Amino acid sequence: MKVAVLTTSYPRYPGDAAGRFVADAVERLRPRITVEVVSPQDFRHYGIAYGHGIAGNLRARPWLVPLVPALLRNFLRAARRVDADLLHAHWLPSGWVAARTGRPFVLQVWGTDLELARRTPRLARPILRGARFVIAASTELAEAARRLGARDVRVIPSGVDLPAEVGQEAEPPEVLYAGRLSTEKGVLDLVAAADGIPLVVAGDGPLRGRVPGARGFVPHDELQDLYARAAVVACPSHREGFGVACLEAMAHGRPVVAGDVGGLRDLVVDGETGYLVPPRDVPALREALERLLADRDLRRRLGSAGRERAGRHFSWDTVTAATLAVYEEALLR
Numbered sequence: 001m002k003v004a005v006l007t008t009s010y011p012r013y014p015g016d017a018a019g020r021f022v023a024d025a026v027e028r029l030r031p032r033i034t035v036e037v038v039s040p041q042d043f044r045h046y047g048i049a050y051g052h053g054i055a056g057n058l059r060a061r062p063w064l065v066p067l068v069p070a071l072l073r074n075f076l077r078a079a080r081r082v083d084a085d086l087l088h089a090h091w092l093p094s095g096w097v098a099a100r101t102g103r104p105f106v107l108q109v110w111g112t113d114l115e116l117a118r119r120t121p122r123l124a125r126p127i128l129r130g131a132r133f134v135i136a137a138s139t140e141l142a143e144a145a146r147r148l149g150a151r152d153v154r155v156i157p158s159g160v161d162l163p164a165e166v167g168q169e170a171e172p173p174e175v176l177y178a179g180r181l182s183t184e185k186g187v188l189d190l191v192a193a194a195d196g197i198p199l200v201v202a203g204d205g206p207l208r209g210r211v212p213g214a215r216g217f218v219p220h221d222e223l224q225d226l227y228a229r230a231a232v233v234a235c236p237s238h239r240e241g242f243g244v245a246c247l248e249a250m251a252h253g254r255p256v257v258a259g260d261v262g263g264l265r266d267l268v269v270d271g272e273t274g275y276l277v278p279p280r281d282v283p284a285l286r287e288a289l290e291r292l293l294a295d296r297d298l299r300r301r302l303g304s305a306g307r308e309r310a311g312r313h314f315s316w317d318t319v320t321a322a323t324l325a326v327y328e329e330a331l332l333r
Contacts, residue, residue: 001033003327004084006075006094008049010039015219018050021158021244022090028159028320033327036082043074052205054093055112056182060206076100086331092117095127106330107131111241111262114144125149132330135323137242138263154326157266158244159319162311166253166303167228173293174198176230176254178223178245181205181214186236186259186279193236193286197293202226227252231299232292238279240264247314250274250306255299257288267314273306 005026009019019039029035040049046067051057058065075097079087087105089098092113098105107127117124125148128134134150136142142153175194181187182205190199191211201211202218218226227233233249235258240246242263249256250267256274258264270276275288292299 001086001327001331002084003029003033003035003086003088004079004082005035005037005088005090006079006098007037007039007090008054008075008093009090010037010041012041012050015221017217017220019090020220024159024316025319025323028316029323032320032324036084038075038078038082040075043071043078045071045074053112055116056206072097086327088327089131092124092127095131099127099130104132104330104333105130106133106135106326108135108137109141109145109241110137111141111239114141114148114241115239117148118144121148132333133326135326138266140262140265141241154322156319156322156326157263157314158242158247159316160247160251160310160314161316162251162307163224163228166307167225169231169299170198170229172198173231173296173299174200174229175289175293176200176202176226176233176249177235178202178218178226178233178248179235181207181211183207184238186238187211189280189282189285190234190236193282193289194234197289200226200230224248224252227254230254232257232289234285234289235259235264236277236279236285237261237264243267247310250303250310251314253300253303253307255292255302255306257285257292269305269309273302273309 007022011023048057048064079097079101087098087103089095090108095107128150134145134153135156137157142155145153181203201214204216208214233254233256235246237259240262246256246267256268258268259279260276261279268274277284277288
């Protein structure tokens with residue numbers, strides 16, 4: 001089987017965080033099948049890809065909007081050059097390209113694309129309906145894709161590797177935030193809730209100037225060290241398609257305080273592996289953080305349960321097997 005992965009984000013160099021979860025999935029597939037990747041490194045994208053993502057870049061630099069059709073044409077030419085039995089398109093723009101190659105394709109949605117699709121359903125619906133399968137990383141994304149016209153949706157999350165050992169907490173205990181510094185991630189809520197609490201922020205984005213001590217982009221290996229020393233990991237999102245940082249924290253045996261939204265509900269079992277709090281509720285967020293920081297045994301119990309859950313439900317072996325099953329069924333149709 002030959003599969004071409006079409007994506008608008010993919011690591012450009014070792015340690016690059018862009019599209020890292022797409023690359024991780026590709027590397028697990030390659031021992032089993034032939035996979036070729038078509039990404040913005042293979043066609044001219046006019047600076048629209050990478051950075052803050054396509055949607056974020058266009059919001060920040062609206063003068064780039066007229067270049068989107070040219071980007072899509074370049075992407076389509078690159079996709080047509082690939083010899084593949086099946087296309088696996090990540091995000092709706094890649095799905096638009098896949099649909100125009102005339103080849104069978106599956107479409108994977110991640111959240112930001114469906115947010116835009118809700119505003120332009122007439123553009124999104126034919127792409128979703130044209131895919132032999134739509135893959136969604138969470139239950140909520142699957143439901144959103146169905147509402148927009150997807151016919152056959154499978155929930156396949158991103159995967160995670162469990163570190164061999166659980167790291168030693170820093171003293172005094174630290175709260176870690178890892179991710180994009182933007183409004184929908186709830187990072188300003190966390191800054192307010194963690195006033196006076198040791199807070200480590202790894203990430204970059206438009207709100208960096210309002211997040212004291214933000215470290216900016218942290219390479220993947222260094223980020224794993226931050227998970228290993230954290231006492232609690234906070235994921236206070238207002239919306240979240242999946243929650244890679246949340247899953248990585250669980251793999252490291254760390255309890256998570258997360259927004260009660262989207263894919264985070266698939267990951268965190270409230271009171272068992274961490275706590276879910278209402279989005280934008282700063283007092284509830286602080287209360288959950290203080291409860292965990294005050295009780296080392298509670299942190300260990302919830303962290304251990306989270307690590308067990310990550311290994312049981314979100315291992316790369318499980319994710320890869322489910323993805324290959326979708327490929328095989330798509331080609332039989």
